[in-house]
Amino acid sequence: xxxxxxxxxxxxxxxxxxxxxxxxxxxxxxxxxxxxxxxxxxxxxxxxxxxxxxxxxxxxxxxxxxxxxxxxxxxxxxxxxxxxxxxxxxxxxxxxxxxxxxxxxxxxxxxxxxxxxxxxxxxxxxxxxxxxxxxxxxxxxxxxxxxxxxxxxxxxxxxxxxxxxxxxxxxxxxxxxxxxxxxxxxxxxxxxxxxxxxxxxxxxxxxxxxxxxxxxxxxxxx
Amino acid sequence: xxxxxxxxxxxxxxxxxxxxxxxxxxxxxxxxxxxxxxxxxxxxxxxxxxxxxxxxxxxxxxxxxxxxxxxxxxxxxxxxxxxxxxxxxxxxxxxxxxxxxxxxxxxxxxxxxxxxxxxxxxxxxxxxxxxxxxxxxxxxxxxxxxxxxxxxxxxxxxxxxxxxxxxxxxxxxxxxxxxxxxxxxxxxxxxxxxxxxxxxxxxxxxxxxxxxxxxxxxxxxxxxxxxxxxxxxxxxxxxxxxxxxxxxxxxxxxxxxxxxxxxxxxxxxxxxxxxxxxxxxxxxxxxxxxxxxxxxxxxxxxxxxxxxxxxxxxxxxxxxxxxxxxxxxxxxxxxxxxxxxxxxxxxxxxxxxxxxxxxxxxxxxxxxxxxxxxxxxxxxxxxxxxxxxxxxxxxxxxxxxxxxxxxxxxxxxxxxxxxxxxxxxxxxxxxxxxxxxxxxxxxxxxxxxxxxxxxxxxxxxxxxxxxxxxxxxxxxxxxxxxxxxxxxxxxxxxxxxxxxxx
Numbered sequence: 001x002x003x004x005x006x007x008x009x010x011x012x013x014x015x016x017x018x019x020x021x022x023x024x025x026x027x028x029x030x031x032x033x034x035x036x037x038x039x040x041x042x043x044x045x046x047x048x049x050x051x052x053x054x055x056x057x058x059x060x061x062x063x064x065x066x067x068x069x070x071x072x073x074x075x076x077x078x079x080x081x082x083x084x085x086x087x088x089x090x091x092x093x094x095x096x097x098x099x100x101x102x103x104x105x106x107x108x109x110x111x112x113x114x115x116x117x118x119x120x121x122x123x124x125x126x127x128x129x130x131x132x133x134x135x136x137x138x139x140x141x142x143x144x145x146x147x148x149x150x151x152x153x154x155x156x157x158x159x160x161x162x163x164x165x166x167x168x169x170x171x172x173x174x175x176x177x178x179x180x181x182x183x184x185x186x187x188x189x190x191x192x193x194x195x196x197x198x199x200x201x202x203x204x205x206x207x208x209x210x211x212x213x214x215x216x217x218x219x220x221x222x
Numbered sequence: 223x224x225x226x227x228x229x230x231x232x233x234x235x236x237x238x239x240x241x242x243x244x245x246x247x248x249x250x251x252x253x254x255x256x257x258x259x260x261x262x263x264x265x266x267x268x269x270x271x272x273x274x275x276x277x278x279x280x281x282x283x284x285x286x287x288x289x290x291x292x293x294x295x296x297x298x299x300x301x302x303x304x305x306x307x308x309x310x311x312x313x314x315x316x317x318x319x320x321x322x323x324x325x326x327x328x329x330x331x332x333x334x335x336x337x338x339x340x341x342x343x344x345x346x347x348x349x350x351x352x353x354x355x356x357x358x359x360x361x362x363x364x365x366x367x368x369x370x371x372x373x374x375x376x377x378x379x380x381x382x383x384x385x386x387x388x389x390x391x392x393x394x395x396x397x398x399x400x401x402x403x404x405x406x407x408x409x410x411x412x413x414x415x416x417x418x419x420x421x422x423x424x425x426x427x428x429x430x431x432x433x434x435x436x437x438x439x440x441x442x443x444x445x446x447x448x449x450x451x452x453x454x455x456x457x458x459x460x461x462x463x464x465x466x467x468x469x470x471x472x473x474x475x476x477x478x479x480x481x482x483x484x485x486x487x488x489x490x491x492x493x494x495x496x497x498x499x500x501x502x503x504x505x506x507x508x509x510x511x512x513x514x515x516x517x518x519x520x521x522x523x524x525x526x527x528x529x530x531x532x533x534x535x536x537x538x539x540x541x542x543x544x545x546x547x548x549x550x551x552x553x554x555x556x557x558x559x560x561x562x563x564x565x566x567x568x569x570x571x572x573x574x575x576x577x578x579x580x581x582x583x584x585x586x587x588x589x590x591x592x593x594x595x596x597x598x599x600x601x602x603x604x605x606x607x608x609x610x611x612x613x614x615x616x617x618x619x620x621x622x623x624x625x626x627x628x629x630x631x632x633x634x635x636x637x638x639x640x641x642x643x644x645x646x647x648x649x650x651x652x653x654x655x656x657x658x659x660x661x662x663x664x665x666x667x668x669x670x671x672x673x674x675x676x677x678x679x680x681x682x683x684x685x686x687x688x689x690x691x692x693x694x695x696x697x698x699x700x701x702x703x704x705x706x707x708x709x710x711x712x713x714x715x716x717x718x719x720x721x722x723x724x
Contacts (some may be wrong), residue, residue, distance in 0.1 A: 015505055068669075069663060069666060069668065070668045070671055070675075071668060073262070073668075075263050141671075141672035141673070141675045141676045142668050142669055142671065142672025142673070142675075142681070143672055143673075143676065154405075
């Protein structure tokens with residue numbers, strides 16, 4: 001009996017997940033309304049956000065590796081997939097953190113979960129456009145580069161606009177404040193990066209100190 | 223056991239030393255040198271030698287009583303080699319007779335000239351009739367003499383207000399087919415000085431445009447007082463380092479004074495091809511502009527960009543520039559694509575300490591070292607000749623033969639992009655687009671690949687138009703039918719419900 005009950009619960013969860021994924025369509029076409037409901041009416045889900053982030057990463061890699069060489073020539077012999085993923089994920093997480101941390105100074109209303117979710121939803125147009133573009137790149141020639149460029153441009157500008165709207169709606173900001181906050185967030189991210197570097201260099205110095213202390217003792221003992 | 227170990231050690235040491243020998247002596251005993259090219263990723267790709275040293279001409283080879291002293295320049299007309307032996311106030315004329323080099327004349331006097339002795343001649347030019355033009359730098363003139371060295375005329379300091387330099391010190395010259403003289407003079411930065419055939423001054427051509435950055439301009443206009451401005455270094459155009467003339471009368475000029483930053487953005491233009499009004503018309507279709515080395519050997523005393531000292535133009539507009547920084551020769555084709563680069567600094571055969579001048583006789587390269595006082599003769603290898611031939615055949619329109627030659631090149635060097643492109647082009651002419659695409663892809667040639675792909679796509683679509691129409695029709699019609707069926711079902715259900723409701 002209990003198995004059946006779990007199944008039934010899983011089913012509703014799954015349905016809720018599907019609904020939150022489908023909700024992305026509303027978010028990207030009606031961002032103002034969409035982002036508000038996403039966080040305030042609990043229309044989005046964390047699982048959906050994770051999915052979008054993963055899709056974004058996969059698209060990023062596929063784009064590098066499988067776009068026709070007429071449009072993108074990545075030095076595949078030098079590319080490390082883990083490095084590429086980290087180069088996307090780390091800045092993304094740092095920006096989320098800096099945004100969340102600074103929102104207290106700027107009277108933001110968003111929780112960390114909301115910020116992360118909204119930013120993930122904002123990435124949706126990128127892979128919706130870029131994934132088909134990988135296929136299209138094999139069907140068009142170098143002279144039709146302009147079409148490729150326009151689509152690729154849209155796939156970047158659209159998410160940037162969505163990020164801006166997301167900040168406005170999640171934190172309940174006016175447009176002017178959202179723009180300022182966007183720059184402040186980037187600055188905050190740089191500060192976090194700097195602190196991380198300082199922390200690790202100090203840590204390695206400290207470690208080196210203990211290692212040399214140990215060596216000195218061992219040397220004296222023998 | 224011990225002796226065995228010793229033998230092994232010696233053997234291993236020998237094996238380890240082998241590569242360093244291999245770099246300088248090939249199987250056939252000829253001196254070889256490190257030859258390379260750049261691939262699409264701008265990595266250096268080693269390749270077979272395009273040129274090898276055939277002979278090195280020393281003062282002793284020529285049987286000179288006083289050895290050469292700071293020779294500055296070379297000139298070659300047919301089988302005659304002229305050397306400006308600047309330090310000894312003379313010009314040497316050497317004839318190549320088969321494999322031998324024979325000193326035929328020592329030119330130090332022009333009969334009937336005032337003064338008749340040459341002083342520090344730095345360059346010369348000989349036209350088809352044997353008329354010789356010499357940059358007689360020490361006497362501040364260019365002398366023109368017939369083939370028996372009888373004085374014809376001299377070109378002297380221009381009597382013109384635009385020429386405001388004190389001394390007239392001509393250093394390099396070329397003469398076009400109608401006898402107009404173009405010369406570079408020390409301390410003149412307005413470009414080349416041009417004389418008409420009758421000796422009258424015809425102005426300057428091809429001055430380097432003055433370049434400055436936006437920041438410099440703003441700083442100079444708004445943040446400096448007049449007194450400061452007077453103290454500052456003026457923005458002046460730079461001087462060319464050398465000139466050469468090709469068969470069509472275009473002047474190739476090299477420029478060795480520029481900032482490293484300008485080089486990367488191709489503002490420095492170290493190699494130029496000047497037309498008659500002095501505009502640069504050099505074709506640059508390569509991934510990199512013709513700037514020589516892109517890696518400058520960091521942490522070396524020779525660090526820095528390539529500084530071209532001289533240039534020579536071979537057949538089919540292939541030009542070779544001679545770099546002073548690392549003693550290298552860079553061969554570019556008419557499209558500005560690097561064919562090969564080789565050479566290095568040093569004191570053994572085929573290396574240079576003071577690269578000064580380069581000329582060609584047929585496809586052979588003659589390189590003058592002003593510190594070593596030697597002339598090194600480089601002869602193209604089979605591989606080098608194949609590259610020349612393939613280019614030649616393509617430009618003549620023998621595309622199929624050119625492709626065959628490129629295939630031979632590929633057998634010797636499978637990393638040669640130009641060969642892939644050459645074969646691809648020939649295949650495209652034979653309408654084998656799919657294969658052509660493959661070759662272009664291997665060379666990362668996006669433009670040609672796109673062209674081939676367009677034809678390929680057209681061919682495919684035209685060949686399968688029936689299928690495409692059929693599939694499209696099915697895709698359009700099937701949903702229509704489905705919708706129809708659904709509608710019918712719905713109507714039936716509705717009807718039955720109404721019936722039941724009643």
